Amino acid sequence: MSDKIKIGISIGDVNGIGLEVIIKTLADSRIMDYCTPIVYGHTKVASFHRKALNITDFQFNVITEPAQANAKRANMINCWEEDVKIEMGQATETGGKYAFKSLERAVDDVVAGKIDALVTAPINKHNIQNENFHFAGHTEYLQEKAGGQDSLMFLISDDLRVGVVTGHIPVNDIPQKVTKESILSKLKLMNESLKKDFWIRKPKIAVLGLNPHAGDNGLIGGEEIETIIPAIEEAKSAGILAMGPYAADGFFANGSYKKFDAVLAMYHDQGLIPFKQISFESGVNFTAGLNIVRTSPDHGTAYDIAGKDQASETSFREALFAAIHIVRNRKESAELAENPLVFAKLSRDRD
Numbered sequence: 001m002s003d004k005i006k007i008g009i010s011i012g013d014v015n016g017i018g019l020e021v022i023i024k025t026l027a028d029s030r031i032m033d034y035c036t037p038i039v040y041g042h043t044k045v046a047s048f049h050r051k052a053l054n055i056t057d058f059q060f061n062v063i064t065e066p067a068q069a070n071a072k073r074a075n076m077i078n079c080w081e082e083d084v085k086i087e088m089g090q091a092t093e094t095g096g097k098y099a100f101k102s103l104e105r106a107v108d109d110v111v112a113g114k115i116d117a118l119v120t121a122p123i124n125k126h127n128i129q130n131e132n133f134h135f136a137g138h139t140e141y142l143q144e145k146a147g148g149q150d151s152l153m154f155l156i157s158d159d160l161r162v163g164v165v166t167g168h169i170p171v172n173d174i175p176q177k178v179t180k181e182s183i184l185s186k187l188k189l190m191n192e193s194l195k196k197d198f199w200i201r202k203p204k205i206a207v208l209g210l211n212p213h214a215g216d217n218g219l220i221g222g223e224e225i226e227t228i229i230p231a232i233e234e235a236k237s238a239g240i241l242a243m244g245p246y247a248a249d250g251f252f253a254n255g256s257y258k259k260f261d262a263v264l265a266m267y268h269d270q271g272l273i274p275f276k277q278i279s280f281e282s283g284v285n286f287t288a289g290l291n292i293v294r295t296s297p298d299h300g301t302a303y304d305i306a307g308k309d310q311a312s313e314t315s316f317r318e319a320l321f322a323a324i325h326i327v328r329n330r331k332e333s334a335e336l337a338e339n340p341l342v343f344a345k346l347s348r349d350r351d
Contacts (some may be wrong), residue, residue: 018121
């Protein structure tokens with residue numbers, strides 16, 4: 001039991017639906033058959049949400065360090081001592097302050113190897129900003145904390161996987177950020193992740209164009225000819241099965257995405273709008289390219305339904321299981337690399 005995967009969970013904004021989907025997920029004791037969950041927050045805040053959900057038969061096991069976790073229970077590390085004012089459904093300074101306290105402690109532990117993976121509940125990107133968090137979102141913060149040179153926002157589900165070249169940046173900055181180098185970097189990260197994290201031996205990757213109709217042979221912008229196609233060709237020469245560029249609207253409308261293992265979009269909404277339309281309930285946000293494993297549900301704080309027992313835990317549960325599977329796949333890949341099968345020719349002479 002002590003060898004079970006330890007999954008750290010940050011609670012997100014205390015006024016949102018983060019703790020609701022966490023509690024609903026962990027209230028199913030079967031989760032503990034697959035991992036040891038460790039929530040970073042505070043029992044008083046969790047009790048507030050538990051009472052709002054009218055869940056009476058669930059309690060957290062309180063610990064101070066991941067090593068103390070009970071493999072048969074849902075565990076919680078108290079990350080602060082003071083009482084917290086909870087205002088369900090409100091975007092407050094307090095909500096951001098304690099979302100960061102939870103996230104900071106959980107990230108420190110996953111970087112230190114005290115837990116095997118991190119699942120993050122939704123934050124409010126505005127109220128979490130402080131002197132230690134000056135990022136557009138989780139992805140950028142994790143990349144800096146984990147010491148990564150680059151990372152990939154990778155949305156995954158059973159039906160579709162979509163990564164983006166540019167993430168949380170203004171639309172008018174996109175053309176300058178879509179360079180041959182950035183496309184190639186994301187293609188390499190995606191290709192490596194598909195092999196290592198999802199065990200796809202020869203991934204096929206579709207690359208979308210930047211302009212309508214993928215530039216229409218230069219009639220509607222030149223980025224496809226000048227930047228995207230050269231990046232695809234260089235990726236191919238490096239052994240990556242990248243194809244395109246494809247016009248985004250027709251590509252998703254006619255189901256072409258089903259022929260590929262993943263899709264690389266040029267910007268956030270180009271990839272995330274179709275992904276959420278196709279896989280909203282089961283979608284997971286995975287930060288690929290880092291030496292740590294982090295996933296999150298594919299939704300936000302949902303202030304409008306916070307505290308009303310209306311939030312679905314499906315995406316959070318999928319994020320939890322995605323983290324478990326990726327950790328296992330990475331461990332098995334590492335073991336196979338250390339102990340490769342010996343290749344030997346078979347003789348034609350057989351008994």
